[in-house]
Amino acid sequence: MNLVADVDVRLDEFHEDVHLEVEEGEVVAVLGPNGAGKTTLLRALAGVRPLTAGRIVLGGRVLDDPGRGVLVPPEERSCGLVFQEHLLFPHLDALANVAFGPRRQGVSRAEAAAVARGWLDRLGVADVAHQRPRHMSGGESQRVALARALAVGPRLLLLDEPMAALDVTQRPVVRQLLRDHVGGSGVSCVLVTHDPLDATALADTLVLIDGGRVVQRGTPAEVARRPASQWVARMMGVNLLSGEVRGQRLDLGAALTLPVPGAPDGEARGVLALRDVGVQPGGRDTRSDAGLDARSAVGWTTRILTLQPTGDRIVLGLEYPVGLQADVPAERAGGHPWVEGMSVRAWIDPGDVELFGPSPT
Amino acid sequence: MAGSAGRRRRPPPLLLASGVVAVGLLALPLVGLLARVSWSTLGSDLTSPTALDALRLSLVCSLWATGLSLLLGLPLAWLLARTEFRGKSVVRAITVLPLVLPPVVGGVALLLAFGRDGILGRPLFDWFGIQFTFSTAGVVLAETFVAMPFLIVTVEAALQVMDVRFEEVAASLGAGRWATFRLVTAPMIRSSLVAGAALTWARALGEFGATITFAGDIQGRTQTLPLAVYLALEGNERVAVALSLLLLVVSFAVLVALRGRWLGALRT
Numbered sequence A: 001m002n003l004v005a006d007v008d009v010r011l012d013e014f015h016e017d018v019h020l021e022v023e024e025g026e027v028v029a030v031l032g033p034n035g036a037g038k039t040t041l042l043r044a045l046a047g048v049r050p051l052t053a054g055r056i057v058l059g060g061r062v063l064d065d066p067g068r069g070v071l072v073p074p075e076e077r078s079c080g081l082v083f084q085e086h087l088l089f090p091h092l093d094a095l096a097n098v099a100f101g102p103r104r105q106g107v108s109r110a111e112a113a114a115v116a117r118g119w120l121d122r123l124g125v126a127d128v129a130h131q132r133p134r135h136m137s138g139g140e141s142q143r144v145a146l147a148r149a150l151a152v153g154p155r156l157l158l159l160d161e162p163m164a165a166l167d168v169t170q171r172p173v174v175r176q177l178l179r180d181h182v183g184g185s186g187v188s189c190v191l192v193t194h195d196p197l198d199a200t201a202l203a204d205t206l207v208l209i210d211g212g213r214v215v216q217r218g219t220p221a222e223v224a225r226r227p228a229s230q231w232v233a234r235m236m237g238v239n240l241l242s243g244e245v246r247g248q249r250l251d252l253g254a255a256l257t258l259p260v261p262g263a264p265d266g267e268a269r270g271v272l273a274l275r276d277v278g279v280q281p282g283g284r285d286t287r288s289d290a291g292l293d294a295r296s297a298v299g300w301t302t303r304i305l306t307l308q309p310t311g312d313r314i315v316l317g318l319e320y321p322v323g324l325q326a327d328v329p330a331e332r333a334g335g336h337p338w339v340e341g342m343s344v345r346a347w348i349d350p351g352d353v354e355l356f357g358p359s360p361t
Numbered sequence B: 001m002a003g004s005a006g007r008r009r010r011p012p013p014l015l016l017a018s019g020v021v022a023v024g025l026l027a028l029p030l031v032g033l034l035a036r037v038s039w040s041t042l043g044s045d046l047t048s049p050t051a052l053d054a055l056r057l058s059l060v061c062s063l064w065a066t067g068l069s070l071l072l073g074l075p076l077a078w079l080l081a082r083t084e085f086r087g088k089s090v091v092r093a094i095t096v097l098p099l100v101l102p103p104v105v106g107g108v109a110l111l112l113a114f115g116r117d118g119i120l121g122r123p124l125f126d127w128f129g130i131q132f133t134f135s136t137a138g139v140v141l142a143e144t145f146v147a148m149p150f151l152i153v154t155v156e157a158a159l160q161v162m163d164v165r166f167e168e169v170a171a172s173l174g175a176g177r178w179a180t181f182r183l184v185t186a187p188m189i190r191s192s193l194v195a196g197a198a199l200t201w202a203r204a205l206g207e208f209g210a211t212i213t214f215a216g217d218i219q220g221r222t223q224t225l226p227l228a229v230y231l232a233l234e235g236n237e238r239v240a241v242a243l244s245l246l247l248l249v250v251s252f253a254v255l256v257a258l259r260g261r262w263l264g265a266l267r268t
Helices: A038-046 A094-104 A109-122 A138-150 A170-183 A196-202 A220-225 A230-236 B013-036 B039-046 B049-082 B088-100 B103-114 B121-128 B136-161 B165-172 B177-188 B190-205 B209-214 B225-235 B237-261 B263-267
Strands: A003-010 A015-022 A027-031 A053-058 A061-065 A079-083 A156-160 A188-193 A205-210 A213-218 A238-246 A249-251 A257-259 A266-273 A277-281 A298-310 A313-318 A325-329 A343-348 A354-356
Touching: A003 A038, A015 A027, A015 A038, A015 A188, A015 A205, A015 A213, A027 A038, A027 A196, A038 A079, A038 A156, A038 A188, A038 B165, A079 A138, A079 B165, A094 A109, A094 A138, A109 A138, A138 A170, A156 A170, A170 A196, A188 A196, A196 A220, A196 A230, A205 A220, A205 A230, A213 A220, A213 A230, A220 A230, A230 A238, A257 A298, A277 A313, A277 A325, A313 A343, B013 B237, B039 B049, B039 B237, B049 B088, B049 B136, B049 B190, B049 B225, B049 B237, B088 B136, B103 B121, B103 B136, B103 B209, B136 B190, B136 B209, B165 B177, B177 B190, B190 B237, B209 B225, B225 B237
Parallel strands: A027 A188, A027 A205, A079 A156, A156 A188
Antiparallel strands: A003 A015, A003 A053, A053 A061, A205 A213, A238 A249, A238 A266, A249 A257, A266 A354, A277 A343, A298 A313, A298 A343, A313 A325
């Protein structure tokens, strides 16, 4: 294990207690809402926020252990840092920014410049070598920032929302870039993000944190298939149904039951893709319109609580069961828009629900 | 804009009137000074031995004071901006006090601390024979006391505004504290550093009250330009006007330099 960290940090009104392990070459994404403690975690690993308790061991070397009075300063940790605002030194050109690290390691000026040129070249930004950061685009800046962090050969790369400040055209480009240069480079990496898309695209392991605690950890597929809570399900973009199985029917409450052949009695949870929920206005039976099998689909009447347009699709938040979301075409038949508070008929095919064990607690 | 298109709305007459009076109040003394300048003798007035001594002393002392302020004020500004410690608010209050303290009071206080009978001045004199009163070192001390707050306040503000994560990135790249300051922090607050140093220098150059109270008025040793102006006014008004003009030109030059090149630092 390259990194083993028990991060215990107490700030004024916030207590973070997160255990994190990262293997050699593994990319771990720490996913959570604003204020969850993601940045605090990163700052503790980087050494700019000392631990209150716990321990950080990187490559067999203790970096922080308040119990034993050990605290290695940031400059001796070999942790590369990349922030969303890239934070390139504004008074240095791209080449000097990237050469900064090697120079601090005692490499000669000429050699550092050669190393920097190599990294800029590898990341496809050799042409901005002699430009100051203010003349670069967001994507170029982020590439230079990544080159700067990688140029010192860090044992651990810390990425703080590296894509959040990029425009939509640059995001997939930089995401691909990170996948090529982080995923395949053998560098251990902790990626902090609030975007599940970035996390699932880049990470081998997801660690979901909220309120300073780990809510769930696992591979992206595991987490998406078995979200530990409604909140995790929401982060991963799936629906989480929970209820009780009795006589091969899953009771979701208030008279809504789904046939679940073969399922044992007891507490049960299941995931359902947002696109597998059909929604039709009014009380009309439109099972076939919604593309659902007319014989097996289960329908009920509910209301639209929230609307979240995503281009040509729209995510509808339904009143019942609590938290259920449906991803439907933005334009419904006849060109009528979806409206908040609209009474609708919702449909799901029980065959689309993937059951997994009883809920903990 | 409420008036007809293309015309600016007139400000209220009362405001306009008081504004004109204010400008007059600030500008008239300068006009008066310029009107009294004896241009034909300006050269000889400025090169009289008294004037040259004062000019040389002023330059030397104000540059020393600026250097000392940088040497002592920069670390303090950094500590105030980047660290937490007990009594920080007290330290900050002490730091800015000389900005509002009447310079004469500063001079008296310096006398009581560093004078021959002062709490620090007496042991310094008894043990090492060091004396600040009536010495050029005393002038430097007085000027530093009065001017250093300008540097500290300006630089601390710049450090507060700067994103500390630049320094964290530098550290993550292997730069120690000093390398980080030298290679990242200082260049990033350069304009504020220059502005702060220029303000400090200008304030030191114009220092009068604390200097005359603490260091006295000895030509060639403690008589700086402002002191020379004040003294010349008694006997040779023409010289006083000439020296005043010189100080005015220097002040104006500092202002223009700051506005032109370092505009951003003073605005933020």
